Amino acid sequence: MLNEIILAGFGGQGILFAGKILAYGGLMDSKEISWLPSYGPEMRGGTANCSVCISDDPIGSPLVLEPNYLIAMNTPSFDKFIGSVQPGGKVFIDSTMIDKKSDRDDIECFYLPASQLAEENEMSGMANIILLGKFIKETGIISLDTLHKAFEKAIPPKKAHLIEVNMKAIQLGQQE
Numbered sequence: 134m135l136n137e138i139i140l141a142g143f144g145g146q147g148i149l150f151a152g153k154i155l156a157y158g159g160l161m162d163s164k165e166i167s168w169l170p171s172y173g174p175e176m177r178g179g180t181a182n183c184s185v186c187i188s189d190d191p192i193g194s195p196l197v198l199e200p201n202y203l204i205a206m207n208t209p210s211f212d213k214f215i216g217s218v219q220p221g222g223k224v225f226i227d228s229t230m231i232d233k234k235s236d237r238d239d240i241e242c243f244y245l246p247a248s249q250l251a252e253e254n255e256m257s258g259m260a261n262i263i264l265l266g267k268f269i270k271e272t273g274i275i276s277l278d279t280l281h282k283a284f285e286k287a288i289p290p291k292k293a294h295l296i297e298v299n300m301k302a303i304q305l306g307q308q309e
Contacts, residue, residue, distance in 0.1 A: 134189055136274055137197040139214055140261075141182035142206025142227075144172055147261035150287070151204070152183030154265065157283035158275035159187035167195035182210065187274060202272060204264050206230055206247075225268050227260055243267055245309050251302070259302040266306020277303070 229248035
């Protein structure tokens with residue numbers, strides 16, 4: 134099974150970090166993985182997206198042109214990628230930042246006010262992880278235990294206290 138995922142938004146929203154967590158999760162589940170970041174020259178505030186492939190078999194190309202899954206954190210990203218999602222795919226949308234709805238009836242869309250939830254729960258800057266929680270719940274691509282191990286791998290020891298904060302954000306996304 135090949136899972137192709139695009140995560141997209143503005144630089145500074147944690148798009149690349151969320152993609153890295155997914156990739157580490159796949160790696161820890163002994164899957165074949167690829168992680169391909171892409172960002173504009175502005176970095177923070179510019180465009181950022183990340184392609185992640187998680188597969189049981191070797192991956193032919195890390196480039197994702199028709200994703201099974203899309204996580205969109207801003208309107209330009211929604212506009213750019215919504216049309217490329219495969220029929221039957223799932224889209225996870227930060228509805229705080231994106232006030233549009235998809236007109237496609239061949240995909241399933243989840244509208245989650247992730248940025249608003251992050252602010253209300255004093256988790257500023259963690260909308261990406263809240264959306265990731267919803268993504269994990271709806272796709273089952275990796276388990277919560279694997280996800281925890283991925284955070285342990287991606288977060289440096291001097292910031293280990295952030296592992297539990299990230300797991301709380303995951304749980305918040307799964308409750309929605």
